[in-house]
Amino acid sequence: MSGNWRPPSSTDVARAAGVSQSAVSRAFTPGARIAEATRARVMAAAEALGYRPNLLPKILQTNRSGIVAVVVGGFYNPYFAMTLEAFSRALTAAGRQMMLVRVDSDRILDGVVDQLAGYRVDAVVSALALTSQDAAGQLSKLRIPIVTLNSDLAGDWIRSVSSDNFAAGVAAARLLRERGGTRFGFVAGPADSPAQVAREAGFAHGLAELGLPPAMRAGGGYDYASGARAARDLFSSSDRPDALFCANDLAAFGVIDVLREDFGLTAPGDVQVVGFDNLDMAVWAPYRLTSFDQDVDAHVAVAMELLDLEAGATCVARTVPSRLVERESTRKGRR
Amino acid sequence: MSGNWRPPSSTDVARAAGVSQSAVSRAFTPGARIAEATRARVMAAAEALGYRPNLLPKILQTNRSGIVAVVVGGFYNPYFAMTLEAFSRALTAAGRQMMLVRVDSDRILDGVVDQLAGYRVDAVVSALALTSQDAAGQLSKLRIPIVTLNSDLAGDWIRSVSSDNFAAGVAAARLLRERGGTRFGFVAGPADSPAQVAREAGFAHGLAELGLPPAMRAGGGYDYASGARAARDLFSSSDRPDALFCANDLAAFGVIDVLREDFGLTAPGDVQVVGFDNLDMAVWAPYRLTSFDQDVDAHVAVAMELLDLEAGATCVARTVPSRLVERESTRKGRR
DNA sequence: CGAATGTGTGCATAGCTATTCACTCGCCAT
DNA sequence: ATGGCGAGTGAATAGCTATGCACACATTCG
Secondary structure, three states: OOOOOOOOOHHHHHHHHOOOHHHHHHHHOOOOOOOHHHHHHHHHHHHHHOOOOOOHHHHHHHOOOOEEEEEEOOOOOHHHHHHHHHHHHHHHHOOOEEEEEEOOOOOOHHHHHHHHHHOOOOEEEEOOOOOOHHHHHHHHHOOOOEEEEOOOOOOOOEEEEEEOHHHHHHHHHHHHHHOOOOOEEEEEOOOOOHHHHHHHHHHHHHHHHOOOOOOEEEEOOOOHHHHHHHHHHHHHOOOOOOEEEEOOHHHHHHHHHHHHHHHOOOOOOOOEEEEEEOOHHHHOOOOOOEEEEOOHHHHHHHHHHHHOOOOOOOOOEEEEOOEEEOOOOOOOOOO | OOOOOOOOOHHHHHHHHOOOHHHHHHHOOOOOOOOHHHHHHHHHHHHHHOOOOOOHHHHHHHOOOOEEEEEEOOOOOHHHHHHHHHHHHHHHHOOOEEEEEEOOOOOOHHHHHHHHHHOOOOEEEEOOOOOOHHHHHHHHHOOOOEEEEOOOOOOOOEEEEEEOHHHHHHHHHHHHHHOOOOOEEEEEOOOOOHHHHHHHHHHHHHHHHOOOOOOEEEEOOOOHHHHHHHHHHHHHOOOOOOEEEEOOHHHHHHHHHHHHHHHOOOOOOOOEEEEEEOOHHHHOOOOOOEEEEOOHHHHHHHHHHHHOOOOOOOOOEEEEOOEEEOOOOOOOOOO
16 A cells, blocks of 8 residues: 555554553563553554564664574485474574575575674574585674584584484494494495594494404485485495495485395395484385484484573584484394 | 673774764665775774674664565475475575574464564565464564465465466376276375365366266375375275375375385386375385476465565465476376 | 652663765866 | 865764663552
8 A cells, every 4th residue: 555654663552552652662571560451551552553563673782683593505305304393493492583594505605694694693503514614703703603513613603513423333333243244335425524424434433343344435425316326336346235334314215226226136135224314214115224313303402502602712512322223224133 | 701792883893994884884885975995994994893784773774674484384395395495595596584484283373473573574485284364364464475385375465376286186187097097096185285175176177077986085194104094095995096196295105105015016007106296206216206396496486576566455376387297107108 | 647668650762774964075167 | 266066974863672760659657
């Protein structure tokens, strides 16, 4: 209708209710000193006008927006969806809002930092494989806390929470050995992912600890296609592995499908397969994948805790244990 | 360190650079009238102090935050991830931010509307199966445009963009008939989803148009388990269907897995299966699912356009055609 | 009855930026 | 020489809420 409409302000409500603007503010502030009758009159006027308090002036004064920025690199991996879901719940429960920022892998720093700083976000959560050290530095200068998931970024205002990726790698080696694996293979994730690196190192360490030769290696991505490619690479050679640890579930699915489809091999009879993430799909009939559960809720709980740490001096890094969920892509152990 | 630190303001920068606050503002405003030498001096001071313009005062005056709220019911369905990804891209390209809001299905209205209004979000995108008419009404009163995805909500400030669900249902019926289907089944989504209702109605219409008897029916959810249950229901009876249209891909995967696992049936030999959404997983080896592609990018493009429509008088509803992608869960047609 | 306490209300202000208005200064044209 | 003009700058202000301060009034107590 009118070109320059503006939402009703507390002053408008005050006028309508015949009170001062302060009274309106107090009516909407729990625990404020105001007569019940006045509050009722204000509320009636507010209801009639459709008034909602504007949060921005408060933010302007306190520099606390109640907004947490969550930075992700993409959504192709259902693991991100799980994380997002858990974060969303936790933030809502804490009365905060989530600003979702998607960046094309590398150049996070460009406009994004300016935007986040401009909106005065309370904190940044990065689910990025790798976060630009530069961007992190800029946020630190603005005293905006950063919580990093499965990354190894370090700095003054940076806290990190990770799975015990190395330990899981070791556990994978032990499990596969215990279940009768003899020739081991590792299906790698992207080289720039600290989680991938730690999982591989742990697996290698575990094998060495057991006196076994190092694993064959293929792959290089967290996606299905990368796993499929890895399986073709590994099984086209003469010396085929019979026990695989995959950097994540998505790659493991690709592996399993190619093994069955192209090579007529199934798990766990011909090859045992272990994944990482414990996606919903891990229970699906074609896979029934043994996998490490990252306990997303625990990750998020820790992250929420780290968000509100005020002192930025000490660099905090927390680890959340992952839990091995055995299904039928590995052989049964005695119980 | 200091308890009450505050980020540098334009006044701080002005003091440091020996100019007025106005000059600082102009230095950061493209196209503003300012001498190049002054701008350089301001920029140097800003850099030294780590100054970022605070966006809130501008928002306070213009009531345009640049924030679009995206409301979702959950992330379990990868289709939401696709939508989110596309929206995120589009909003970033338009220089806007996404506030992600997750609601527990029904009670959206509680605090959420207050929050969104309080932050002065420019618009709300709802990817919810059903949106509370009440919440929608409240947002309308605040003149906050709503764009609904695959929903049938109507009202003054509400615009909707949907797939041609009915037409797709008809097309599914024709395809399955043309490929030799004789006994038809429909695997339903949740009853409160307008998309589910339209797809089923279209399928029924298509069958009737071809002079075929109505389809058997099972299911009632958009998830894998629901599809699995539906398959068990349908194939435990004596009169088994040989052509299935599933309300979405996730359910279709459940169907296919149960058919293979529990009944030893495969697609397309024993049963033909058609899904909806064309998820990434539809190409996976165990499925190779024929499915309707919703063209997420087109949905989002239309939604972005509808977001900025100012006039709230006419109720806009746009439809985006879906595209049939044939894979190997249906038989080959002559080409 | 005076004082003290407590309750309820209004006034004024901080918080930060973009923008309008007014002003100065140097330069050109008449 | 003087009016006009454009460029560059600073002062002032709007936008909205929460809150500290002051004040008015009622109530209670010594």
